[in-house]
Amino acid sequence: MSDKSILKNFASYGIGSIVTLVLGFLTNPIITRMIDPSEYGKYSMFTLFTSISLLIIVFGLDQSFVRFFYDESENDRSKLLIYCLKFAIIVNIIFSIILISIYEKITLYLFQVESFELILLIIISNFILLFNRYSLVLIRMQQKAILYSSMQVLQKISFLLLFLSIIFSNENNFVVLVYTSILSNVIVTVLSIYFEKDFWLNSFSNINLKIQVIKKTEMLKFGAPLLFTSLVTWMFQSIDRVFINYYSGFNELGIYSAAFTIIVLLNALQTTFTTFWVPVAYEKYSINKDEKFFFERANRFITLSMLYISIMLILFKDYIVYLLGSEYREAAFIMPFLIFMPLLYTISETTVIGINFMKKSKYHIYIALISCIASVLLNFILVPLFGAKGSAFSTAIAYLIFFTLRTLVSKRLYKLNYALTKFYLCIFLVSIFALYSSFNEINLVIFLLAIFNLIIITLLYWTDVNYFLHKFKPYFVKFLKK
Numbered sequence: 001m002s003d004k005s006i007l008k009n010f011a012s013y014g015i016g017s018i019v020t021l022v023l024g025f026l027t028n029p030i031i032t033r034m035i036d037p038s039e040y041g042k043y044s045m046f047t048l049f050t051s052i053s054l055l056i057i058v059f060g061l062d063q064s065f066v067r068f069f070y071d072e073s074e075n076d077r078s079k080l081l082i083y084c085l086k087f088a089i090i091v092n093i094i095f096s097i098i099l100i101s102i103y104e105k106i107t108l109y110l111f112q113v114e115s116f117e118l119i120l121l122i123i124i125s126n127f128i129l130l131f132n133r134y135s136l137v138l139i140r141m142q143q144k145a146i147l148y149s150s151m152q153v154l155q156k157i158s159f160l161l162l163f164l165s166i167i168f169s170n171e172n173n174f175v176v177l178v179y180t181s182i183l184s185n186v187i188v189t190v191l192s193i194y195f196e197k198d199f200w201l202n203s204f205s206n207i208n209l210k211i212q213v214i215k216k217t218e219m220l221k222f223g224a225p226l227l228f229t230s231l232v233t234w235m236f237q238s239i240d241r242v243f244i245n246y247y248s249g250f251n252e253l254g255i256y257s258a259a260f261t262i263i264v265l266l267n268a269l270q271t272t273f274t275t276f277w278v279p280v281a282y283e284k285y286s287i288n289k290d291e292k293f294f295f296e297r298a299n300r301f302i303t304l305s306m307l308y309i310s311i312m313l314i315l316f317k318d319y320i321v322y323l324l325g326s327e328y329r330e331a332a333f334i335m336p337f338l339i340f341m342p343l344l345y346t347i348s349e350t351t352v353i354g355i356n357f358m359k360k361s362k363y364h365i366y367i368a369l370i371s372c373i374a375s376v377l378l379n380f381i382l383v384p385l386f387g388a389k390g391s392a393f394s395t396a397i398a399y400l401i402f403f404t405l406r407t408l409v410s411k412r413l414y415k416l417n418y419a420l421t422k423f424y425l426c427i428f429l430v431s432i433f434a435l436y437s438s439f440n441e442i443n444l445v446i447f448l449l450a451i452f453n454l455i456i457i458t459l460l461y462w463t464d465v466n467y468f469l470h471k472f473k474p475y476f477v478k479f480l481k482k
Contacts, residue, residue, distance in 0.1 A: 019149070023156035028261040029323040030160070034167055035177065037254030037327055043174040044257040045110045045245065046122070047181070048238050053126045054133065055230040057092045058084075060223030062133055066278060067222055067356070069141045078203035081134065083219070088130055096123045111174075121178050128185045135192035138199060141279050147195055151188050158184040225361045232368035236375050236398060237341075240391040243379040248387050256388040259331035262320050263313060263339050270346040273302055277349055285357050292416055299350040299418055300464040306346055307426055307457050310339045314434055315450040318442045332441070334388045336434035340396035340427075344403040347423075351407040354414030363409050371402040389438060396434070400427065422460045429453050 032040065061084040069077060099106060103119035111118060139148045163180040193200050245253045277298070284294055313320070314336050321332040355363050375398035382390030407418060433449045440446060458465055 020152045020156050023153065023160065024261065027156060027160045027163075028258075029325065031163065031177070032258050032261070032328050033325040035174065037252075037258070038250040039174040039254070040177075040257055041245065041250030041253035042111050043177040044241060044253055045250075046118075046174065046178055048241060049106075049110055050122060050125045050129060052231070052234050052238070053095065053122065054129050055227065055234055057095060057126060057130055058088050058133060058227075059091055060226035060230060061087055061219060062137055062223075063226045063361075064219040064223035065134070065137060066141060067282070067359070068219060069279075078199060080219075081138065081199075081203045085130075085134060092126060092130060096126070099123060118175075118178075121175075121182065125178075125182050125185070128182060128189055131193070132185050132189040135189055135196065138196055139192060142196075143279055145276070151192055154191065155184055155188050158187045222359060222361055225365055229361070229364040229368045232365065232372045236368055236372035236402070239372070239375050240379055240383075240395050243383040244388055244391055247383050252388050255328055255330050256334055256391065258324050258328045259334040259338055259388070259392070261324065262317060262331060262335045263342060270342040273346055274349050281353055282356075285353075289357075295350065295353060296416055296418070297464075297467070299347070299416070300461065301468060302350055303347050303423060303426075304457070304461055304464065304468070306343045307430065308454065310343050310430060311433065311450050311453050311457075313339060314430075314437050315442070315446060317437065330388075333438050334392050336437040337389075337392040337396040339434065340431075341399050344399040344427075348403045348406045351403070351416075351418055352410050354410030354412070354416070355406070358413045360413060367402065367405040367409065370405060371398050374398045374401050392438075396431070419461075426453075426457050426460065429456060 035043070065080055065084050068080060099119055099122065103116055104114045107113060107115045107118045136148065136151060139151070159180055162183050163176065166176050166180055241253055241256065244256050281295070281298075284291060317332045317335050321329060321335070324331060355361070375394060378394035378397055379391055382394050384390075386393070407420070410416075411418070430453060433446075433453055436449060437446055
């Protein structure tokens with residue numbers, strides 16, 4: 001794949017994320033103004049539980065599907081899909097039976113009410129999310145960027161329209177958000193399968209064909225450790241909300257969850273880059289294992305992009321949070337350190353490639369486990385003292401550990417130059433900026449700190465900045481002439 005086609009592909013994914021971002025800015029304030037923080041906190045617990053349920057159900061085989069997709073001929077790729085789906089459906093049935101048998105305890109813990117309706121909604125959501133996961137992964141792996149972006153946009157539009165249509169005919173509680181989420185996922189899943197119907201029909205026509213036992217063993221050997229890794233990573237990424245719910249209740253959890261909506265720009269860039277990067281990186285490596293310059297430049301590009309956007313979001317946090325409504329004003333002081341989650345995770349996707357290329361998935365377990373322990377300890381200490389703000393700081397430190405471990409292990413397996421000294425200096429400067437912004441509204445000091453950070457980062461990465469300006473200039477000029 002040439003540089004031009006790579007840029008075009010990334011831009012196609014980016015268009016969907018930009019539109020999704022705009023829709024997010026429109027959707028989130030509408031929701032937060034119509035749903036109070038405590039109900040929003042309960043919805044956060046629903047999404048939290050369904051996300052861990054999906055990890056258990058797919059059993060890491062979604063990552064195996066991604067890893068082995070390009071190793072198979074086009075005719076045999078459908079066998080991979082069917083094997084992964086069969087396995088996941090069986091696990092889902094067993095998991096659903098367990099949920100039904102103890103539904104009172106689960107719903108009481110999650111929502112402080114015993115409800116069979118809510119457990120059924122969780123089971124239905126899991127089933128839809130399973131097919132949603134594989135339908136979108138299939139589109140990703142075939143690098144159909146425009147189609148994937150269209151599904152992203154459709155998800156947001158359908159969610160907003162369904163929410164507005166349901167909210168006016170029901171009470172404004174979190175169950176409305178649950179129904180809206182399920183229905184919007186149904187729409188996206190059905191259309192994703194329809195647009196790839198030839199692949200799906202071919203897969204189901206070969207439903208009785210079996211892949212080689214060796215391939216099954218290899219896929220399970222690669223995917224099973226990632227299940228444990230994913231579960232630990234889920235705990236690492238979600239333990240903050242569990243602690244906040246336990247120590248501070250649904251109201252503060254709702255405000256904390258709303259703070260995530262402020263960083264939608266970084267989340268959009270994270271999703272866009274990860275979606276684009278994984279298949280491209282595997283394809284590049286399969287073609288030429290020694291083309292390290294490409295991977296180093298990709299790391300510099302995403303590092304600069306994420307740092308610049310992070311600084312601007314912290315600078316304008318007080319203006320953005322006004323969109324959420326008066327009940328969510330405190331989110332502005334929680335957000336600065338939450339930015340480090342998408343910032344460090346996205347950059348680590350470019351530094352973790354050595355582990356994935358060498359198929360050393362066991363290292364993901366150790367990395368996630370160490371990061372999770374750090375997150376639990378930090379949240380245990382800081383949440384009782386500082387509430388949601390303490391949890392945000394804990395998350396930032398845990399993700400810094402996560403990034404460092406991913407990078408150092410990967411470098412041992414596949415040596416690349418990530419200019420880590422410069423990077424850690426930039427993270428230190430942004431941390432000082434975030435710390436001050438966590439206790440102050442926008443003022444002259446915040447403005448000067450933002451400018452200082454932008455200047456220092458540009459100077460440190462000037463060679464790379466100059467390279468990217470030169471690289472993108474022809475496309476920008478061409479765009480202006482249209």
